[in-house]
Amino acid sequence: MGLKKILHVYSSWTAGGAEKVMLSIVNELQKRGIDNAIACPQDSYLFERAKALGIKVYPVAIKGSFDPVGFIKLWNTVNKEKADIIHAHQGKVFWPCIFVKWLKGSRLKVVFHRHADIPHKWYSRSHYRWADKVIAISEAVKDNLIINENIPENKVRVIYNGLDFKVFNSNVSGMEVRKKYGLENKVVIGNIGAMNLPKGKGQQYLIEAAKVLRDKYPDVYYLVLGDGPFKKTLIELTDESGLHDKIIFAGYQENIQDFIAVMDIFCLLSWDKEGLGQVMIEAQAMGKPVIGTNVGGIPETFDSGKTGYLVPKEDSKELVRVLEILLSDEAKRKKMGADASNSVKEKFSIDSTINNIIEVYKSL
Numbered sequence: 528m529g530l531k532k533i534l535h536v537y538s539s540w541t542a543g544g545a546e547k548v549m550l551s552i553v554n555e556l557q558k559r560g561i562d563n564a565i566a567c568p569q570d571s572y573l574f575e576r577a578k579a580l581g582i583k584v585y586p587v588a589i590k591g592s593f594d595p596v597g598f599i600k601l602w603n604t605v606n607k608e609k610a611d612i613i614h615a616h617q618g619k620v621f622w623p624c625i626f627v628k629w630l631k632g633s634r635l636k637v638v639f640h641r642h643a644d645i646p647h648k649w650y651s652r653s654h655y656r657w658a659d660k661v662i663a664i665s666e667a668v669k670d671n672l673i674i675n676e677n678i679p680e681n682k683v684r685v686i687y688n689g690l691d692f693k694v695f696n697s698n699v700s701g702m703e704v705r706k707k708y709g710l711e712n713k714v715v716i717g718n719i720g721a722m723n724l725p726k727g728k729g730q731q732y733l734i735e736a737a738k739v740l741r742d743k744y745p746d747v748y749y750l751v752l753g754d755g756p757f758k759k760t761l762i763e764l765t766d767e768s769g770l771h772d773k774i775i776f777a778g779y780q781e782n783i784q785d786f787i788a789v790m791d792i793f794c795l796l797s798w799d800k801e802g803l804g805q806v807m808i809e810a811q812a813m814g815k816p817v818i819g820t821n822v823g824g825i826p827e828t829f830d831s832g833k834t835g836y837l838v839p840k841e842d843s844k845e846l847v848r849v850l851e852i853l854l855s856d857e858a859k860r861k862k863m864g865a866d867a868s869n870s871v872k873e874k875f876s877i878d879s880t881i882n883n884i885i886e887v888y889k890s891l
Contacts, residue, residue, distance in 0.1 A: 528888060532562045533888070534610035535574055538589040538815045542572035542779070543721065544805045544879030545642040548664075548688045549573070549616045554580050555881045557688075567602050574647070583608075592622035592654075602627055612888055617638045624669065625657045625854050633738045634891040636660075644668050644800045644823040646675040651698060655682075659891050662686050662884070665803045665824030672819075687827075688805050689880030690812055690871065694784055697814035697868060701788025705805035708775050710789055713748045714854065716816075717790030719783055720797070721855045723757030729820065730761050735843035737849060738768045745852050747773070754779040787813050791860060795825060798840045804828050808875045810865035811835075816860050818849055 535553055539546055550573065553563045567573040569586035577584035585604045589597030601623050605613065609658075613635065615624045628637045636659045644667055646652075655676055656662060661683045663669035669685050672678045704875055705711050715736075720728030730751060737749055751761075751774060758776065765774045780786055783806070787793065794808035794817070801823035808828050810817050817835035819825040830839035836849040853860050 531611040532535070532564070532608055533614055534564050534566055534605060534608050535614045535616060536566045536587070536589075536624060537573060537616040537660060537855070538568060538570055538587070538597065538620050539573060539617060539869075540571040542781070543707075545616065546573050548642070548805060549640075550576055550580065551691065551877065552881065553577070553582055555877055557582060558630070558882070559881065559885075561885075564604075564608050564610070566601060574747065576670055583884045589620050589623050594623065598623045598626055598778055600631070605631070610635065612636045612638060612891060613639060614638045616642065618643070618645075621654045621658070628657065629780075630704075638662060638891070640664075641668050642802050644671050644802045652676045655783060658682070660684065660887050661889060663766040665827050666829065667824040668802050684883070686883045686887075687875055688803060688808070688882055689877030690805075690808055691877050692812055694871060695781060695787070695809045695812040697765055697864075699813060700783050700787040701785050703782050704785050704789045708748075708750070708777070708789075710750070712746075714744070714792075715750050715790045716747060716794060716808070716850065717750045717787065717791045718794050718796070719752040719854055720795065722753045722761060724756050726798055727755065727757040727761065728753070729798040729807070729841065730757075732796050732798075732841060732843040732846055733794055734761065734764050734768060734770065734774065736846045737770055737773060739843070739847045740850060741770065741773065743851075747854060749774040750777060750786060750789060751775065752777050752780050752783060783809065784813065787815065790815055790816065792816055795847070796820050796838075797822045797825060797838070801825050809869050811864075811871045812875075814861075814864040814868045816844065816853055816863035816867060818853075828871075829867065830870060834863055834870050850875065888890050 532788045564583040565577050566585045566587035568588035587600045613624045638660045639658045657680045696815035793815045820840040829835045838845045
């Protein structure tokens, strides 16, 4: 197919959604016989998972756009790997990748993969003019790139994150999780997201809704996954609301499919930025109706009114209203969940994602 070697670059230590998406992409490309390698910090989540998956990985930590040590390590890795294409998955590695491209000449191509709906600072935006192609994970991210970053529309291509439906499907039982947390015969509302400052992924609005719903729906419990510095505040808010026996903070979990399986309704309540909202797709693949805010790419992940409900950000009153619709009608929940499962399989397959990425590589 004319492709030789792809080097994926991501200088992250965490185990977030974008990191997992990158691993999935690299793993699937490798299955198709494409020679891939990853450059990322040693002992990071990406480094350890890549080794476990049998993916070639190099220890490269880039601390910022103009980090000379990080650039030298990247330069040495590109030369050692004899890479033909650098696929950069994080904003702070974009400039170092462009510097390598300038020094290597036209033979080396650079693809930026924009996972976030966050504008760069004005002094950083010019790196886009030197990239050979820019992948956006949603129309919302693409619009941001064109409007705020002044990227020509023909340079940007939307490629949705794909999902492995062998992992995320309605056959996962979640029975061990139910037993562990005493959730047998309970209705469970779930949430998964980072708990970073200042307000995490909007988990506080679910807590506010739970306080309103407590007396009317005493058998409803809340399973909240994630970690970060805002978690302490969320637990305090839960205790102040008298909900410590209803809201379970399960922390960070690697195998989130086992936890989603327990949930009857899934919520992603981002209040600020959200490139896509991958976990919304994962929950629907497992047959769960979803509730998402009108932030970033979240509205693109589901069909409001058919597979879930779209609510305004930071609006716990509207969240209560749509939760009551679903809590009061089990048949509706199941119908929406079934429709959701069918819908995401058409739109968010990993095969489609990989085919589109290969097309981008070939076009270079």
